[in-house]
Amino acid sequence: MEKSQVPIFIVGLLLVNIIGCADETNQMKGKEIMKDNKISLGAEVKPMAPVWVIGSYDKAGKANMMTAAWVGICCSKPPCVSIALRKATYTHTNIMERKAFTVNIPSKNYVEETDYFGLVSGRNIDKLSVTGLTPIKGEKVDAPYLKEFPVAMECKVINTVAVGSHTMFIGEIMEVKADNSMVDKNNSLLPCGLLFNPATRDYYGIGEQLGEAFTAGKEILNKQK
Ligand SMILES: Cc1cc2nc3c(=O)[nH]c(=O)nc-3n(C[C@H](O)[C@H](O)[C@H](O)COP(=O)(O)O)c2cc1C
Numbered sequence: 033m034e035k036s037q038v039p040i041f042i043v044g045l046l047l048v049n050i051i052g053c054a055d056e057t058n059q060m061k062g063k064e065i066m067k068d069n070k071i072s073l074g075a076e077v078k079p080m081a082p083v084w085v086i087g088s089y090d091k092a093g094k095a096n097m098m099t100a101a102w103v104g105i106c107c108s109k110p111p112c113v114s115i116a117l118r119k120a121t122y123t124h125t126n127i128m129e130r131k132a133f134t135v136n137i138p139s140k141n142y143v144e145e146t147d148y149f150g151l152v153s154g155r156n157i158d159k160l161s162v163t164g165l166t167p168i169k170g171e172k173v174d175a176p177y178l179k180e181f182p183v184a185m186e187c188k189v190i191n192t193v194a195v196g197s198h199t200m201f202i203g204e205i206m207e208v209k210a211d212n213s214m215v216d217k218n219n220s221l222l223p224c225g226l227l228f229n230p231a232t233r234d235y236y237g238i239g240e241q242l243g244e245a246f247t248a249g250k251e252i253l254n255k256q257k
Pocket residue numbers: 083096097098099100101102103116117118120121122123124147149150151152153154155228
């Protein structure tokens with residue numbers, strides 16, 4: 033290299049370094065390895081959730097079903113569930129009107145129907161006629177449940193909470209219905225249902241039994257003594 037070329041070479045080296053660093057910073061954005069070996073994903077990522085199908089009647093008495101994943105059991109006494117719905121859903125309008133809904137738990141045979149109930153609105157279409165599934169009038173509340181799904185809960189709205197984009201309906205469970213094949217000899221419900229991974233937008237079944245609840249932790253409890 034000639035003497036006159038040395039400054040150009042140095043400037044070039046500096047540029048390569050600066051561009052390289054910027055690139056690396058971009059690659060690490062949102063994927064920064066923390067000290068405790070966890071990756072920060074921000075606040076928007078949601079973990080696995082159960083998938084329920086919510087049954088309701090509209091003003092005219094047409095039965096409707098919608099898929100919901102922002103759901104769960106939220107109280108033991110009285111037994112209650114919470115479901116969080118966007119105001120724009122037809123189901124939201126129906127539940128406001130009737131103060132009742134059902135929770136229908138799908139089996140793995142009904143993945144297609146469960147997904148369909150979340151793709152279109154009952155405002156524009158009769159989802160039950162399209163799928164050929166059968167709505168049955170609830171015994172205890174003013175809402176329909178699905179004959180073909182293995183478990184249904186009839187719920188009466190006891191509270192609503194506005195939470196940003198969603199309204200959380202708290203429903204007291206007035207009645208639980210299950211297929212004979214879904215209960216053991218003690219009338220306990222057997223595991224069933226679907227899970228939804230919002231991050232990858234996939235459905236999953238229930239996995240294997242891993243331990244006994246309120247028992248598996250006793251080994252650690254006993255070590256304390
Ligand atoms: C897997 C899945 C989960 C969903 N979870 C919810 C939810 O928790 N809350 C909600 O408001 N919408 C949820 N949706 C979207 C509604 O199901 C969708 O807007 C539906 O068309 C509403 O139906 P409706 O207008 O007949 O009530 C979900 C959709 C899918 C496919």
